[in-house]
Amino acid sequence: MGPNGLDRLGCSYLNIFRHHGNLSDLDKSIEYYSRAVALTPDGHPGISDRLACLGVAHADRFRCLGHLGDLEKWIECDSRAVALTPDGHPNISDRLATLGVSYANRFRRLEHMEDLEKWIDCDSRAVTLTPDGHPNLSDRLATLGVSYANRFRRLEHVEDLEKEIDCNSRALALTPDGHPGMSDRLATLGVSYNNRFRCLGQLEDLEKAIEYKSRALAFTLDGHSGMLDRLVSLGMSHTDRFGRLEHLEDLDKAIEYYSRALILTSGGHPDMPRRLTCLRSSYSDRFRRLGHIEDLEKTIECDSRALELIPEGHPDLPCRYFGHGLSCLSHYEHTGSVSYLNSSFSSFRAASQLSTGVPQDRFQYALRWAKLASQHTHPDIIDAYRTAIDLLPQFIWLGATPHQQYHDISTAETLASDAASAAIRSSDYSLALEWLEHARCVVWSQSLMLCSPLDQLPSSDSHLATQLKAIAVQFYNSTSSEIQVPSMTLEQIGHQRIRLASQYQSLLAQIRRLPEFEDFLQPVKANKLSRVARNGPVVVVKCNTDCCDALFIMPGWDTIRYLALPDFNEQKAHQARSDLEAPLRYMNLRERGVKFLGQPVHKDQIGSVLLTLWRDIVKPVLDYLGYLDDIPVESLPHITWCPAGTLSFLPLHAAGDYSQPRSRIFDYVISSYTPTVTALLASNSSSLDQGCPLRSLLTVGQATTPGHNPLPGTVPELAHVQAHTHNKAQYSQLVDDEATTTSVLDAMEHHDWVHLACHAHQNVTNPTKSGFYLRDDILDLASIVQEQRASLPVRLPDSHR
Structure with missing residues (x-):
């Protein structure tokens, strides 16, 4: 044939x-x-x-x-x-249009950008080759508009939105009254204008969106498949206009359209939870506007119905639980009904602890839960803070931008103090130490740009860090907007989130099985922290709005001890810092050096700060330790201070009443500092006194630095260090002209420890720009960290600590 x-x-x-x-x-x-x-x-x-x-x-x-x-x-x-087919052929426009449909189908299936580009190209050529008056021109313009709409959603280029509106407007103008596609084209043009309003914020676009959507609804017959979407879409436009103009009639209209859509939505419809959410938001807005409790109760009813319908593992669940908790809390605040308060606690717990939630969001929900529990002295308080503390590293290090990470440091510092206070009120001092230390380690690592726990994984296991970070980003970017993807149903998105959560937890478990990574992204336990007190007590001091607390790690003790310091608080700490910084700025004492007689000194102001520290903090601590007895100078005990928050800027080592004899800290103890207790763990594990394999120590000395006062004590200082390390470490030094920024950085790469005896500069605004004055320039912390990217114990000069 x-x-x-x-x-x-x-x-x-x-x-x-x-x-x-x-x-x-x-x-x-x-x-x-x-x-x-x-x-x-x-x-x-x-x-x-x-x-x-x-x-x-x-x-x-x-x-x-x-x-x-x-x-x-x-x-x-x-x-x-x-x-x-040549361009002049009568079928060329039809064939281009059909080819465009095929590319559109493959784009929807595979989401490859090149298919979308070819779809637009075919449709554009088809429209160009279709003469005016052709019966298919309006359909082809409408299809071209859809292709531009898809590219706008992908790339968010305004020019695609402009072309979409132009195509849809021309298609509508060519559509006669009574055409079966009239309501569709009105609705599509309305959505286009609404999108441009959200992009450019021009009110006239929103007015046109409401006009076209209203006309589309009027042309839509009962039972039409598009009725539900048009009711919801028009409701959303009125919601947008209420947000701009705050006219109550727009809110009433939104509630009307959402309610009608809800009545027409079958119970098992996958969009039912989303439509309930739209309605609850409008009721919530009207409650905030008018204060009618029935609107709040309808908000809670919509939340409850939505929570019953959302499948397990869906990404919206934590957010919905949190919203439900806020509504219940608002009801309690207006009515005093304890049952609603208890419901808010239950919802906040679920929002924070659902494993399929985005860690960053869950952290914020846990903070709200903990704050509420603290306000009401609720039994949930420990669980709430434990959830927040456990999520803190993921909040800081996974999925956030560097700018966000820097901003989040203050949140972490506040959490550390509040969580520790909650544990102290529960008389769990070990837990208070674990939480305070965990949060402070995150803060110090982030503020000084040190390696995150992900960076510290061995190179052979670095792929685990890469995978964990990738999944965390997917978590962070996975939102309810995915439900609009035609290829994914609500249930499929839920299954995807469950899969991501399972992979995330599996990777965490793998990392925690690695040697020395058992506590990866988790607080170090108190029984491990208690090992650091080898040469004397370690005292962790923190303050909050109403008091100050001291936690003691004692040599030979497994339990953590506690002392309340009721005469000092956060306000006093800020005032002390301000009183101390003012004369320091006046005298340009941001760096170490010898000051000659005759220079102005603000003795009274500085003395007042040192007296306050002595009276309210240091003397009570020494009394608690039994260190106020007369002890020979050569036998003075050693104490390591670990101050938190604003206390970190205050000179506890110099506290005293300088108008009275034997009323100064150095009469009774020798003081040292540590930024975190965990830093002492690392120090103890590689101490020069523990018979470890021979280590290497670099010392840097600048007795005379150009442009700065002399430091005559650096020469004997380095001699003492060299004598102390004899037969314990390989010793080398760079002094005076030898100590340039380049030579010191290069030498650091080949040494385990570095001791710097030189002028230091402290940048309070940006700690990473603090540094050391060497022969040619400032060696700042940012340069050290960037060069090393490893755990290098750095001995800071005394004036810097």
């Missing part, structure tokens, strides 16, 4: 399939069309028609079975048909 006969058979079987719906007839149609095309040479006048017919048959089978192979064949046949 020749190609003409095969072509006729293919056409007949295609018509039979379309009449009876039997796939076997469609298969035969494709078979005969394929044979006809195979027997037809490229130069034959009928080849383009036969390719187009074969493309139609593959298109029908793709729509029936969804097989990607048929879609590929459809595109292949239509592409060849278009290539063989």
Whole structure:
């Protein structure tokens, strides 16, 4: 049989399939069309028609079975048909339009950008080649508008939005009254204007959106498949206008349209939770505006219904629980009903602890939960703070930008103090230390740009860090907007979140099985922290709004001890810092050096700060430790201070009443500082006094630095260090002209420890710019960290601590 006969058979079987719906007839149609095309040479006048017919048959089978192979064949046949059809051919615009539809289908399936570009190209050419007055011009303009809308959603380029509006406006203008597609085109143009309003914020676009959406709704018959979406869409536009103009009638309209949409939505419809959320938001807004408790109760009712319908593992659940908790809390505040308060606690707990929630969001929910529990002295307080503390590293290090991380430091500092206070009120001093230390380690690592726990994984296991970070980003970027993707249902998104959560927890478990990573992203336990007090007590001091607290790690003790310091608080700490910084700024004492007699000194102001520290903090601590007895100077005990927050800026080591004898801290103890207790763990593990393998120590000395006062004590200081390390470490030094920024950085790479005896500069605003004055320039902390990116114990000069 020749190609003409095969072509006729293919056409007949295609018509039979379309009449009876039997796939076997469609298969035969494709078979005969394929044979006809195979027997037809490229130069034959009928080849383009036969390719187009074969493309139609593959298109029908793709729509029936969804097989990607048929879609590929459809595109292949239509592409060849278009290539063989000259621009002046009467069918060229039809073939371009059909090819555009095939690319649109593949874009929706695979979401490859090149398919979207080809879809737009085909539709644009089809519109250009379609003459005015052609009955298909309005349809082709509408389809081109859809393609631009898709590219706008992907790239958010305003020019695509402008082209979308132009195409939709032209399509509407060519659509006669009574046309069955009139309501669709009005609705589409309304959505386009609404999108431009949200992009550019011009009120006239929102007015046009409401106008076109209202007309679309008026043309939509009851029972029409688009009725629900049009009610919701119009409700959203009125919500947007209420947000701009705050006219109550817009809020009433939004509630009306959302309510009508809800009535028409079947109980099992996947969009039911989202529509309930739209309605609850409007009721909530009206409650805030008018204060009518019935609106708040309707808000809570919508929340409860939505929570019952959302499948387990769906990404919206934590957010919905949190919203429900806020509404219940508001009801309690207005009515005093304890049952609503208890409901808010339950909802905040669920929002914070659902594993499928984004860690950053869950952290914020846990903070709100903890604050509420603290306000009401609720039994949840420890669980709430434990949840927040456990999520803190993920909040800081996973998914956040560097700018966000820097901003989040203050949140972490506040959490550390508040959580520790809650544990102290529960008489769990070990837990208070664990939480305070955990949060402070995160703060110090982030504020000084040190390596995150992810960076510290061995190179052989760095792929685990990469995977964990990638999944965390997916968590962070996974939002309810995904439900709008046609290829994913609500349930599928829920399953995806469960899969991500499972992978996330699995990777955490893998990392925690690595040696020395058992506590990865978790607080170090108090029984481990208690090992640091080898040479004397370690005293962790923190303050909050009403008091100050001291936690003691004692040599040979496994338990953490506690002392309340009721005469000092956060306000006093800020005042002391201010009183101390003012004279220091006046005297330019931000750096170490020898000051000669005759220079102005603000003795009274500084003395007042030192007296306050002595009276309210240091003397009570020494009294608690039994250190106020007369002890020979050579036998003075050693104490390591670990101050938190604003206390970190105050000189506890110099506290005293300088008008009275034996009323100064150095009469009774020798003081040292540590930024965190964990830093002492690392120090103890590699101490020079523990018989470890021979280590290397670099010392840097600048007795005379250009432009600065001399430091005559640096020479004996380095001599003492060298004597102390004799037979314990390999010793080397760089002094005076040898100590340039480049030479010191290079030497640091080859030494385990570094001791700097030189002028230091403290930058209170940006700690990473604090540094050391060397022969040629300032060696700041940022440069050290960038060069080393490893755990290097740095001995800061006394004036810097």
